[in-house]
Amino acid sequence: MRPNLLWIILAASLVVNVFLLGGFFYQRAVGPGGAVAEVSVVDEVAEALSLAPDQHEALAALRERALERRQSSREAWKTLRVAVVGELAKPEFDRDAVLAIYEARMETMRGSFENVAANLEDLHGYLKTLTPEQRQDFLRMAEEQRMLFRLLFRRDRSKRGS
Numbered sequence: 001m002r003p004n005l006l007w008i009i010l011a012a013s014l015v016v017n018v019f020l021l022g023g024f025f026y027q028r029a030v031g032p033g034g035a036v037a038e039v040s041v042v043d044e045v046a047e048a049l050s051l052a053p054d055q056h057e058a059l060a061a062l063r064e065r066a067l068e069r070r071q072s073s074r075e076a077w078k079t080l081r082v083a084v085v086g087e088l089a090k091p092e093f094d095r096d097a098v099l100a101i102y103e104a105r106m107e108t109m110r111g112s113f114e115n116v117a118a119n120l121e122d123l124h125g126y127l128k129t130l131t132p133e134q135r136q137d138f139l140r141m142a143e144e145q146r147m148l149f150r151l152l153f154r155r156d157r158s159k160r161g162s
Contacts, residue, residue, distance in 0.1 A: 049141075059126065083101045123152075
């Protein structure tokens, strides 16, 4: 019975060491940022559609405009969150003040939807610059890849702030 126990302990030790070494090498491959180096969504789309350099640059510029719109929208959301916390900190609950904050939130949501519409309008204009084959391929990608618009119009999680 004792030799079997030793073999089991040896095997368990080997398994643990393999996982530890795997984790060590994974962390070295990942680098100090903590996220696996990703190819940007713009580069992926450019490669999939065989975009010319000027088309690639235009898509990157479109994405940057979308990210700028998103950042302005994020600032408005943060302001609302601070206002709600401020109301919670008061000794007496003011229902009207909270309702006013949420009415402002509804306006912020409207602004966010307007940003989405502006992003899609930019994308529509960009698609007009593509060849018919590229446009068709892009639309096919958009139908098949549920996350394509989200990836194009949102900042990578690894680059997010607070």
